[in-house]
Amino acid sequence: MSRDLPNSKDAELLRRARQVVPNGVWGHMATRSIGPGYPQFFSRSEGCRVWDADGTEYIDFMCAWGPNVLGYHHPEVDAAALDQLRRADIGNGPTEVMVELAELLVDTIDHADWALFQKNGTDATTICVTIARAAAGRRKILVARGSYHGAVPWCSPSLVGVTTEDRAHLIQFDYNDIASLEAAVAEAGDDLAGILLTAFRHDVQRDQEMPDRAFLAAARAACDRAGAALILDDVRAGFRLDVRGSWVSYGVKPDLAAYSKSIANGWPLACIAGSERLREAAGKIFTTGSFWYGAAAMAAAVATIRILKQSDALAKTAAMGQRFREGLDQAAGRHGYRLRQTGPAQMPMVLFDGDKDLAVGNAFCAAALRHGIYLHPRHNMFFCAAHEAADIDRALEAADRAFADIAAAGFRPQ
Amino acid sequence: MSRDLPNSKDAELLRRARQVVPNGVWGHMATRSIGPGYPQFFSRSEGCRVWDADGTEYIDFMCAWGPNVLGYHHPEVDAAALDQLRRADIGNGPTEVMVELAELLVDTIDHADWALFQKNGTDATTICVTIARAAAGRRKILVARGSYHGAVPWCSPSLVGVTTEDRAHLIQFDYNDIASLEAAVAEAGDDLAGILLTAFRHDVQRDQEMPDRAFLAAARAACDRAGAALILDDVRAGFRLDVRGSWVSYGVKPDLAAYSKSIANGWPLACIAGSERLREAAGKIFTTGSFWYGAAAMAAAVATIRILKQSDALAKTAAMGQRFREGLDQAAGRHGYRLRQTGPAQMPMVLFDGDKDLAVGNAFCAAALRHGIYLHPRHNMFFCAAHEAADIDRALEAADRAFADIAAAGFRPQ
Numbered sequence: 051m052s053r054d055l056p057n058s059k060d061a062e063l064l065r066r067a068r069q070v071v072p073n074g075v076w077g078h079m080a081t082r083s084i085g086p087g088y089p090q091f092f093s094r095s096e097g098c099r100v101w102d103a104d105g106t107e108y109i110d111f112m113c114a115w116g117p118n119v120l121g122y123h124h125p126e127v128d129a130a131a132l133d134q135l136r137r138a139d140i141g142n143g144p145t146e147v148m149v150e151l152a153e154l155l156v157d158t159i160d161h162a163d164w165a166l167f168q169k170n171g172t173d174a175t176t177i178c179v180t181i182a183r184a185a186a187g188r189r190k191i192l193v194a195r196g197s198y199h200g201a202v203p204w205c206s207p208s209l210v211g212v213t214t215e216d217r218a219h220l221i222q223f224d225y226n227d228i229a230s231l232e233a234a235v236a237e238a239g240d241d242l243a244g245i246l247l248t249a250f251r252h253d254v255q256r257d258q259e260m261p262d263r264a265f266l267a268a269a270r271a272a273c274d275r276a277g278a279a280l281i282l283d284d285v286r287a288g289f290r291l292d293v294r295g296s297w298v299s300y301g302v303k304p305d306l307a308a309y310s311k312s313i314a315n316g317w318p319l320a321c322i323a324g325s326e327r328l329r330e331a332a333g334k335i336f337t338t339g340s341f342w343y344g345a346a347a348m349a350a351a352v353a354t355i356r357i358l359k360q361s362d363a364l365a366k367t368a369a370m371g372q373r374f375r376e377g378l379d380q381a382a383g384r385h386g387y388r389l390r391q392t393g394p395a396q397m398p399m400v401l402f403d404g405d406k407d408l409a410v411g412n413a414f415c416a417a418a419l420r421h422g423i424y425l426h427p428r429h430n431m432f433f434c435a436a437h438e439a440a441d442i443d444r445a446l447e448a449a450d451r452a453f454a455d456i457a458a459a460g461f462r463p464q
Numbered sequence: 465m466s467r468d469l470p471n472s473k474d475a476e477l478l479r480r481a482r483q484v485v486p487n488g489v490w491g492h493m494a495t496r497s498i499g500p501g502y503p504q505f506f507s508r509s510e511g512c513r514v515w516d517a518d519g520t521e522y523i524d525f526m527c528a529w530g531p532n533v534l535g536y537h538h539p540e541v542d543a544a545a546l547d548q549l550r551r552a553d554i555g556n557g558p559t560e561v562m563v564e565l566a567e568l569l570v571d572t573i574d575h576a577d578w579a580l581f582q583k584n585g586t587d588a589t590t591i592c593v594t595i596a597r598a599a600a601g602r603r604k605i606l607v608a609r610g611s612y613h614g615a616v617p618w619c620s621p622s623l624v625g626v627t628t629e630d631r632a633h634l635i636q637f638d639y640n641d642i643a644s645l646e647a648a649v650a651e652a653g654d655d656l657a658g659i660l661l662t663a664f665r666h667d668v669q670r671d672q673e674m675p676d677r678a679f680l681a682a683a684r685a686a687c688d689r690a691g692a693a694l695i696l697d698d699v700r701a702g703f704r705l706d707v708r709g710s711w712v713s714y715g716v717k718p719d720l721a722a723y724s725k726s727i728a729n730g731w732p733l734a735c736i737a738g739s740e741r742l743r744e745a746a747g748k749i750f751t752t753g754s755f756w757y758g759a760a761a762m763a764a765a766v767a768t769i770r771i772l773k774q775s776d777a778l779a780k781t782a783a784m785g786q787r788f789r790e791g792l793d794q795a796a797g798r799h800g801y802r803l804r805q806t807g808p809a810q811m812p813m814v815l816f817d818g819d820k821d822l823a824v825g826n827a828f829c830a831a832a833l834r835h836g837i838y839l840h841p842r843h844n845m846f847f848c849a850a851h852e853a854a855d856i857d858r859a860l861e862a863a864d865r866a867f868a869d870i871a872a873a874g875f876r877p878q
């Protein structure tokens with residue numbers, strides 16, 4: 051279908067959705083919170099491509115906002131999941147694949163001596179906090195200002211419907227700022243239960259920052275001094291940077307880490323991996339869910355993690371991310387724009403320098419959509435192992451045309 | 465495989481699991497919290513039957529603790545889910561099936577003007593509470609003592625790792641006790657945001673109670689007086705008693721209801737259905753999850769609900785439940801036992817009268833397992849539409865032998 055035609059099916063679906071769903075669509079995938087020009091509904095996904103409800107094809111750089119790490123519908127992953135599904139998905143208890151998956155995680159993740167499974171990333175972060183409190187017999191959890199850890203009252207980015215008490219025992223600090231972390235530790239005093247950190251700073255609508263080695267060491271030391279838990283929220287970055295855990299190259303081991311998103315290449319699963327010291331507390335809290343032993347998603351995770359370990363999939367995403375980053379910078383320069391590209395190349399944040407109200411970024415992403423690539427104007431993007439060099443080069447051609455479009459339309463940072 | 469052989473594979477899996485998962489298995493499906501003699505791991509499920517890891521077959525009366533309402537691996541449901549899965553499960557937004565499902569729910573559920581989707585029952589109850597607070601601009605939520613609404617700090621049945629503040633704005637009352645409800649309403653004063661009630665009283669290890677009509681009317685009136693939300697936690701009973709919602713026969717409409725478990729016959733999904741009055745507040749809170757737009761589970765839900773509406777599936781589960789209830793009473797009587805069978809026949813609680821420490825119930829369920837039926841000694845059980853009269857009759861023969869076993873072993877209520 052030509053991209054010049056209106057998105058008639060998308061508009062009709064949104065009209066119908068607004069009758070029966072508040073605002074039609076909610077959460078991080080609601081296009082009204084992304085930017086103008088985005089299709090809202092999709093009909094197909096395959097490899098590194100998505101098709102919207104009107105059949106328009108895009109090279110996708112959001113990867114379902116993280117879950118797609120090997121390519122949509124990866125044949126080995128889906129075959130493993132469907133084979134398990136045919137035998138048993140849910141029943142009155144777990145299946146053998148839960149044991150295989152937990153063993154594989156303990157073998158794979160640097161700090162892990164045990165694992166526990168859930169469905170949502172928020173389940174995993176919430177349980178980490180609960181385990182940390184149970185272990186220490188204390189209450190204060192330190193979180194970085196602006197970090198996203200989920201969408202329930204204790205951590206949601208919104209305060210609507212949230213009470214003061216839901217966050218009574220959170221203390222904030224600034225990511226990568228040792229002095230502010232130490233001040234928060236001092237404020238917690240003898241009530242410090244844990245410090246919760248994302249793998250790197252990947253807050254929305256700002257430059258990403260890798261963690262400073264000294265900052266992670268300070269967090270580790272503060273937890274050791276207090277007998278508190280260092281919690282790595284690896285929901286977004288886990289199984290994307292390093293299959294052993296996102297802090298391995300920093301030499302810092304968390305006590306607890308939360309995973310979800312790409313752990314099963316899109317099959318719904320979340321997981322906590324913990325160290326021996328936290329095992330007893332993890333066994334004392336009560337946590338459960340109706341579908342948490344679902345075996346198909348666990349089989350998908352076993353297949354995904356084995357592929358990540360045995361192939362060059364993650365190195366490839368980094369290389370493709372770097373190819374895109376360099377090409378995008380060159381294309382921007384050709385049209386007189388300067389970009390701020392931050393964070394890991396395979397999870398890039400792309401912002402236009404000086405684009406305070408995002409007008410340029412929004413216009414660029416809308417133009418990019420018209421030329422067949424799906425980008426995001428203010429959230430980090432994601433690469434998958436199905437992105438080939440030819441896809442990147444085609445995407446860069448589309449980006450070049452998008453820069454030309456916005457230049458012609460007069461979009462310039464103020 | 466003979467049932468007289470030891471469960472060697474189950475024991476070996478549990479031994480391995482204990483190395484890599486705290487306690488080996490957690491939550492409601494951990495056999496150590498069910499009773500002695502239970503297999504922990506399963507290898508297959510089909511219709512109304514499950515097979516443990518050693519290959520032993522059971523007629524199943526737990527139905528995965530609720531999700532299985534039409535029979536494990538229902539061909540129409542799984543075909544719909546897999547057909548959707550092959551096209552698109554997750555992507556950068558919802559698919560058409562989300563709209564179809566929301567429309568179907570609004571058409572089906574008595575009070576529903578809109579729907580919102582999640583993964584866990586706990587997601588749904590938590591969001592109902594958040595919406596109620598957002599709508600009223602108030603904080604107090606009234607909950608019945610002993611009711612289960614999920615497994616996160618604000619509602620978990622355990623206090624390990626939970627802070628006092630997590631429950632600062634909950635006020636308890638006794639289910640079906642109007643005076644205690646009114647006292648809780650008075651205590652909330654002008655801070656009442658909502659009243660949260662399970663469909664009927666289905667607390668663990670006690671007789672179930674259907675709601676009193678006057679009690680539901682009093683709860684509805686209290687919410688109307690205060691401008692608060694009446695919240696139905698229909699996670700366990702929804703799509704089991706009445707596809708229109710569990711209170712339709714009582715003539716009481718909730719403002720918000722939470723569903724999960726059987727909504728998609730075992731595919732992981734949860735949902736909130738709300739009335740027009742709460743739509744605006746539902747659109748203001750921030751709620752999301754990585755896999756919440758997963759389309760395969762939504763396609764499974766569309767198929768499940770259509771079958772429930774167009775067939776006699778639920779009437780059949782009630783009839784089979786009644787056949788089992790009557791036969792079980794007769795079998796118990798033949799061996800000199802008196803049972804307390806309470807709640808809806810298709811979600812029965814079976815307790816031995818006078819069995820204070822559950823020794824008789826535990827022995828009976830262990831004996832029943834040896835004779836090929838999977839029951840629960842202190843939690844309500846579940847029937848599915850794949851239970852045929854011949855299955856019930858075979859299960860009753862097994863139950864008769866189990867009563868004979870425990871009588872011979874001298875198990876009698878004190």
